[in-house]
Every structure is written in C-alpha cells, then in structure tokens.
Amino acid sequence: MSEPRPKHDRDLPLDALRLCLVLVVVVFHVAMGFSRTTPWWPIVDSHPIPALTGLMVALDGFQLPSLFFVAGYFLVPSLDRRGRLWPFLAGKARRLLAPFAVVFVTLGPIVSYTRHLRLGGERIGFGHYLVEQLRGLLDWRFGTLEGVTTAASASDRIHTWHLWFLPFLFLLVALGAIALVAAKRLGPAPRPPRPSPSGLASLGWLLAAGAAIAAATIAVELAAPMNVWWRLGPLLVLQPSRLPLHVGMFALGVLAARRGWRPGPGSGPALALFAAAFAAGLTALPSYLTSVLYAGGATRATPVIHALLRTGLNVAALGTLTMAFARLEPGARLARWLGRLAPYTMDIYLLHLPVLVALHTLLYLAPIGAAGRFAAIAVGAVAVSAAASRWIVRPRPALAAGGAVALVAALALAFP
Numbered sequence: 001m002s003e004p005r006p007k008h009d010r011d012l013p014l015d016a017l018r019l020c021l022v023l024v025v026v027v028f029h030v031a032m033g034f035s036r037t038t039p040w041w042p043i044v045d046s047h048p049i050p051a052l053t054g055l056m057v058a059l060d061g062f063q064l065p066s067l068f069f070v071a072g073y074f075l076v077p078s079l080d081r082r083g084r085l086w087p088f089l090a091g092k093a094r095r096l097l098a099p100f101a102v103v104f105v106t107l108g109p110i111v112s113y114t115r116h117l118r119l120g121g122e123r124i125g126f127g128h129y130l131v132e133q134l135r136g137l138l139d140w141r142f143g144t145l146e147g148v149t150t151a152a153s154a155s156d157r158i159h160t161w162h163l164w165f166l167p168f169l170f171l172l173v174a175l176g177a178i179a180l181v182a183a184k185r186l187g188p189a190p191r192p193p194r195p196s197p198s199g200l201a202s203l204g205w206l207l208a209a210g211a212a213i214a215a216a217t218i219a220v221e222l223a224a225p226m227n228v229w230w231r232l233g234p235l236l237v238l239q240p241s242r243l244p245l246h247v248g249m250f251a252l253g254v255l256a257a258r259r260g261w262r263p264g265p266g267s268g269p270a271l272a273l274f275a276a277a278f279a280a281g282l283t284a285l286p287s288y289l290t291s292v293l294y295a296g297g298a299t300r301a302t303p304v305i306h307a308l309l310r311t312g313l314n315v316a317a318l319g320t321l322t323m324a325f326a327r328l329e330p331g332a333r334l335a336r337w338l339g340r341l342a343p344y345t346m347d348i349y350l351l352h353l354p355v356l357v358a359l360h361t362l363l364y365l366a367p368i369g370a371a372g373r374f375a376a377i378a379v380g381a382v383a384v385s386a387a388a389s390r391w392i393v394r395p396r397p398a399l400a401a402g403g404a405v406a407l408v409a410a411l412a413l414a415f416p
Contacts, residue, residue: 011073013263013325016338018070019345020321021063023382026352028059029162030378033360034370042115043360047370057286061310062317064165064242065249069318071169072253075176085181092173099350100166106404107354109133110411112159114357127412133158140233144224158234162353167235172250180254202261206315209252214311216244221303245314263326266319271327274319281313347389348382356381 031052032038034045038056082088109130116129136158160167224230224240231237265271288309292302328335341348359377366373393400 011262012330012335012339013322013328014070014073015342015345016328016335017263017321017325018067019338019342020325021067021070022345022349024059024063025067025162025349026356026381027378028056028063029353030356030360030374030381031056031059033356033377034374040115040119042111042357043118043364045360045370045373046364049370049374052374054286054290057289058282061281061285061313065245065314066317066321067165068169068172068246068250069253069256071173072176072250073257075173075254076180076257079177079180085177088177089174092170092177095346096166096170096173099346100163102401102404103350103354104160104163105134105137106408107351108159108161108163109408111161111354111357114361125412125415127416130408130412137234141231142233143231145229145231145237160235160237162349164236164238165349168238168246172247176250176254202256202264203319205255205259205261206252206319209248209255210311210315213244213248213252213314214307216248217241217307217311218303220244221307225303226306245310249314249318263322265327266323271320271323274316274323277312277316278320281309281316285309285313341386343394344386344389347393348385351385351388351393352381355384359384 031049032041033043034047034049035041035053035056036048036050037053038044079085079088082091110126112133113126113129117123139158220243221241226239226241228240229237230240266274288305328338356377359380360373363373363376366376368376388400392403
C-alpha cells in the first residue's frame with residue numbers, strides 16, 4: 001500500500017528536477033548567442049554553431065512548462081505550512097518580486113545597453129540610456145506584435161529579458177493560492193492525507209491533462225498564431241499561444257499535490273516508453289518548426305500539429321524526468337552534487353543572463369573555438385551565479401542589492 005504524502009513541503013526529486021531545468025535554461029540562453037536565428041540577442045558569436053539552433057528549439061519546448069509544474073506542485077504544501085493567505089503572498093512577493101525588481105532595474109539595463117550598441121543604436125552614454133530605460137516603466141500600453149524580432153525591438157525601452165517568468169509566476173501563485181483558500185473554506189471538512197495514486201491513475205491524469213492543454217492550445221493558436229506576441233505593459237512581452245501550456249502545467253502541479261502524488265521511479269518499461277517519447281518529441285518539434293513553420297509553410301493544420309507536438313513533448317518530459325529523478329539514490333555522487341547546488345537555484349536563474357553576456361564579451365576573441373566558448377560560458381555562468389549566491393546574495397541580500405545599484409550608478413556616472 002502507498003504511503004501518504006509527508007507533511008514537509010520539499011521533495012528531493014522535484015528539487016533536483018527544478019535545478020536541472022534552470023541549468024537547461026542557462027544552456028538555452030548561451031546557445032542563443034551562437035545561433036543565426038537570434039540576431040536580436042545581446043551578443044552573437046562571430047562563429048555560429050548551426051546545430052545549436054535545433055537544440056534551442058528542443059529545450060524551449062519543455063523547460064519552462066516543467067518549471068511551472070514544479071512551482072504548482074510546491075504551492076500546495078507551502079500554503080498549508082503558512083496557514084494564512086496574506087502572510088503566504090507576502091512571503092512569495094519577497095522571494096519572487098523583490099529580487100526581480102532589483103535585477104530588472106540594475107543588471108537588466110546593462111544587458112539591454114549591450115544589445116543596443118551591438119545592433120548599431122544611437123551612440124549615447126549608459127547614463128542617458130539608463131534614464132530612457134527607466135522611463136519605459138511608465139509605458140503601460142498594451143499591444144499585439146508579430147514576430148520575435150519585432151517583439152524584441154518593441155521592448156527596447158525596457159526589457160525584462162528572462163525575468164518575465166517571475167512576475168508571471170507570482171500571478172499564477174497568487175491566483176492559485178486564492179482559489180485553494182476559497183475551496184477550503186467553501187468545501188467539505190478536510191479529509192485525511194490521501195495515499196499516493198497508483199501508476200495507472202497518475203498516467204490517466206497526465207494524459208487527460210495533456211489532452212485538455214492541447215485542446216486549449218489549438219483554440220488559442222487559431223485566434224493568435226505562435227508568431228504573435230502580446231505586450232502587456234513594461235513587464236511582459238509573451239506569446240499567447242504558450243499560455244495554455246504554462247497555466248495548464250502549473251494547474252497540473254497543483255492537482256498532483258492535492259491528490260497526494262509523489263515522484264516515483266516507475267517500472268523499467270514505463271521509463272523506457274516515456275524516454276523514447278521524450279526523445280522523439282525533442283527531435284520532431286525542432287524538425288517541424290524549422291522545416292515547416294519557420295520556413296513559411298504554415299497551413300490550416302499547423303495549429304493542431306504544433307499544439308500536439310509541443311504538448312506531447314511536455315507530457316513525455318514530465319513523465320521521464322520525474323521517474324528519472326525519483327531513481328536518484330540520496331548518497332549517490334550526482335544526488336550529492338545536485339543537493340549542494342539546489343539552494344542556489346533561484347539566484348542562478350536571476351543572475352545567469354548578465355553573467356553569461358559578460359563572459360561572452362570577455363571570451364569573444366578567445367582562441368578556443370566556438371564550441372570551447374560555448375562550454376566555458378555555460379559552465380562559467382552557473383559557477384559565477386552560484387558563487388555569488390553562496391557568498392553574497394543569500395547571506396547578505398541587502399548588500400547584494402546595494403552593490404547592484406552602486407554598479408549601475410557608477411557606470412551611469414562614468415559614461416553619462
């Protein structure tokens with residue numbers, strides 16, 4: 001008989017999964033600097049690596065939806081531990097919105113200025129550029145944009161870069177917490193903890209959720225194709241076609257936690273089937289997007305095919321990764337390494353982009369080849385971000401925030 005889900009709000013396989021997904025995000029962003037398809041990126045290497053374009057599309061297919069699932073899963077026990085809604089939301093605001101605000105108005109403009117100069121923008125000093133960026137915080141116009149390059153250009157006044165994930169996640173967490181509290185107050189008396197559902201039951205829930213997400217994605221893509229972006233004030237420029245997947249995976253995480261699900265190793269054949277489907281999705285989605293959609297060959301069937309491919313990839317990724325991480329032995333070398341790095345996951349996500357842009361700038365002419373630069377930047381971005389988290393950000397957050405403000409102020413004064 002399955003054991004009830006423990007009361008603590010941490011789960012080692014999912015903590016490890018979240019860390020690895022953030023590392024995937026780092027690799028994805030480093031790859032963007034070596035692709036010919038991202039001319040709007042802050043820095044593009046003089047020797048692109050064509051194979052990285054397919055890797056980018058594959059990683060982009062599952063990294064953030066899986067992170068939303070983990071966030072939704074941890075919402076339930078975290079809210080239970082806090083007990084009350086407003087202290088919980090205040091804590092989440094300190095964890096998500098406060099660091100977002102600091103990095104957004106300090107390190108973010110430095111990254112944007114790098115892109116501004118590389119793309120041949122007006123040769124103005126950083127101080128003047130910073131003022132223009134901060135003025136962009138007052139621009140709360142909403143609009144529809146077509147194409148990623150147009151979307152990137154439209155956000156030049158103020159750009160959230162990778163940080164858009166944090167305010168959007170806070171919005172989902174807040175809405176989810178409000179819904180859970182309302183359901184608790186309006187619903188029947190609390191029941192004892194449920195046993196973890198069986199493998200077949202979990203598979204049924206996963207496939208049903210995938211079908212619902214795919215149907216919602218098809219409906220949205222018929223109204224707003226994937227090359228359409230929405231500008232929602234100064235904080236978000238996003239694709240509406242991704243919303244069903246992001247929101248659906250978050251809701252699936254909440255549902256999994258509510259029903260007592262925990263990551264399990266599954267059977268060998270089950271893991272092999274999910275892994276085969278995951279590998280097929282990692283190949284099929286980039287092939288379809290590069291050969292059909294990006295090449296201008298979209299048809300009436302495109303929204304259906306794209307939605308099924310992307311949703312199927314995420315269903316397969318979630319099944320494969322949760323089973324794989326559940327098989328980690330706590331004392332294994334990989335588990336110990338992930339455990340040491342896991343406390344710095346949030347700060348790695350926050351800091352990696354400005355760090356990798358700085359490293360790429362320093363290594364731009366290094367005689368180590370494009371592949372060597374790619375590897376050095378990826379490893380260096382993680383190492384520097386984790387070190388900053390361990391020695392500065394976590395023990396001295398006020399000092400870290402003050403240092404970021406001081407850095408930007410010094411650059412603005414030195415290059416007005």
